[in-house]
Amino acid sequence: xxxxxxxxxxxxxxxxxxxxxxxxxxxxxxxxxxxxxxxxxxxxxxxxxxxxxxxxxxxxxxxxxxxxxxxxxxxxxxxxxxxxxxxxxxxxxxxxxxxxxxxxxxxxxxxxxxxxxxxxxxxxxxxxxxxxxxxxxxxxxxxxxxxxxxxxxxxxxxxxxxxxxxxxxxxxxxxxxxxxxxxxxxxxxxxxxxxxxxx
Amino acid sequence: xxxxxxxxxxxxxxxxxxxxxxxxxxxxxxxxxxxxxxxxxxxxxxxxxxxxxxxxxxxxxxxxxxxxxxxxxxxxxxxxxxxxxxxxxxxxxxxxxxxxxxxxxxxxxxxxxxxxxxxxxxxxxxxxxxxxxxxxxxxxxxxxxxxxxxxxxxxxxxxxxxxxxxxxxxxxxxxxxxxxxxxxxxxxxxxxxxxxxxxxxxxxxxxxxxxxxxxxxx
Numbered sequence: 001x002x003x004x005x006x007x008x009x010x011x012x013x014x015x016x017x018x019x020x021x022x023x024x025x026x027x028x029x030x031x032x033x034x035x036x037x038x039x040x041x042x043x044x045x046x047x048x049x050x051x052x053x054x055x056x057x058x059x060x061x062x063x064x065x066x067x068x069x070x071x072x073x074x075x076x077x078x079x080x081x082x083x084x085x086x087x088x089x090x091x092x093x094x095x096x097x098x099x100x101x102x103x104x105x106x107x108x109x110x111x112x113x114x115x116x117x118x119x120x121x122x123x124x125x126x127x128x129x130x131x132x133x134x135x136x137x138x139x140x141x142x143x144x145x146x147x148x149x150x151x152x153x154x155x156x157x158x159x160x161x162x163x164x165x166x167x168x169x170x171x172x173x174x175x176x177x178x179x180x181x182x183x184x185x186x187x188x189x190x191x192x193x194x195x196x197x198x199x
Numbered sequence: 200x201x202x203x204x205x206x207x208x209x210x211x212x213x214x215x216x217x218x219x220x221x222x223x224x225x226x227x228x229x230x231x232x233x234x235x236x237x238x239x240x241x242x243x244x245x246x247x248x249x250x251x252x253x254x255x256x257x258x259x260x261x262x263x264x265x266x267x268x269x270x271x272x273x274x275x276x277x278x279x280x281x282x283x284x285x286x287x288x289x290x291x292x293x294x295x296x297x298x299x300x301x302x303x304x305x306x307x308x309x310x311x312x313x314x315x316x317x318x319x320x321x322x323x324x325x326x327x328x329x330x331x332x333x334x335x336x337x338x339x340x341x342x343x344x345x346x347x348x349x350x351x352x353x354x355x356x357x358x359x360x361x362x363x364x365x366x367x368x369x370x371x372x373x374x375x376x377x378x379x380x381x382x383x384x385x386x387x388x389x390x391x392x393x394x395x396x397x398x399x400x401x402x403x404x405x406x407x408x409x410x411x412x413x414x415x416x417x
Binding site for chain 1: 204207208210213214221225228235
């Protein structure tokens with residue numbers, strides 16, 4: 001039988017080739033990104049029309065946005081990205097306790113962010129019915145909050161699995177993928193924080 | 200190009216880039232609105248430029264050249280052709296390179312449009328390729344060669360690599376339309392195949408217009 005020099009050491013059937021030019025995993029990730037861009041993009045488009053096209057004052061008087069509380073919250077969320085990165089670097093070196101500590105810290109910081117946001121909502125002094133500004137504010141921050149909630153759910157399972165010893169230096173895809181999602185949530189928050197609170 | 204979602208490390212670096220970009224925009228916007236707009240354009244452009252960079256030095260190096268082996272005394276030829284699979288020039292080349300007992304594998308990559316490719320709607324393109332392939336195989340079998348055919352990936356390089364995994368070949372024959380009408384030549388298929396495969400490659404140009412012309416061109 002003819003052999004393939006590059007695979008002389010290979011036994012069994014040849015490695016699969018996908019008929020598509022991109023692998024299913026990459027295609028799935030691209031579709032995910034596309035759907036998220038459309039989702040956030042629709043809300044940012046509404047924000048743009050309300051604030052730039054219509055010239056709605058931001059925030060509309062007499063309301064105020066809790067910029068400093070949100071800044072502290074931003075610091076917490078950004079720090080949580082560092083801890084999840086630390087967790088993954090730890091398990092890559094076989095440090096299981098570093099992984100556990102990193103994931104636990106990340107989860108607690110994410111939870112703190114979400115609770116702080118909920119408290120902020122309850123004390124902010126306006127509601128979704130108080131004009132376009134309020135609607136867009138709650139839609140954008142709420143949409144992001146929903147993503148944080150999903151991320152926290154993923155982190156919870158990652159943390160439980162870490163404490164059960166499911167991850168090792170060789171097998172840690174669950175941490176890798178959860179970490180990617182958590183960084184994505186962070187990136188979106190920076191954009192939301194910058195446009196809604198700062199600019 | 201960087202893919203910020205390829206790995207956690209890439210996503211983390213992307214996050215750092217976004218934080219830096221946001222700080223630049225916020226700082227400029229405090230000075231002046233238009234300076235903020237300019238900073239936003241620069242920051243987005245900078246992040247786009249950063250994403251276009253190669254993440255790992257050397258990662259873009261050309262892949263290892265693929266070679267192929269056949270048992271002693273066996274001569275195998277891999278033919279890659281699609282719309283030109285029944286061309287006279289191709290058949291003549293095959294007859295020239297073939298020896299008595301040569302084993303021939305004809306691969307016809309399915310060629311769906313880009314939209315159909317993305318929609319995975321390739322059945323029609325595969326059926327068309329199958330039809331052309333069968334016609335060509337019938338003609339080649341009449342010459343006494345041991346020949347078989349299969350439909351390949353729509354990327355001809357992947358189709359060749361797939362075929363070499365199961366059919367060790369001594370040489371490859373690639374058939375295309377003439378320059379100007381060939382997508383494969385536009386994509387430098389021959390050059391890329393020569394770089395990718397350590398096997399002799401013969402390029403055949405099938406010009407159906409000339410073949411069907413009643414007056415020979417001169």
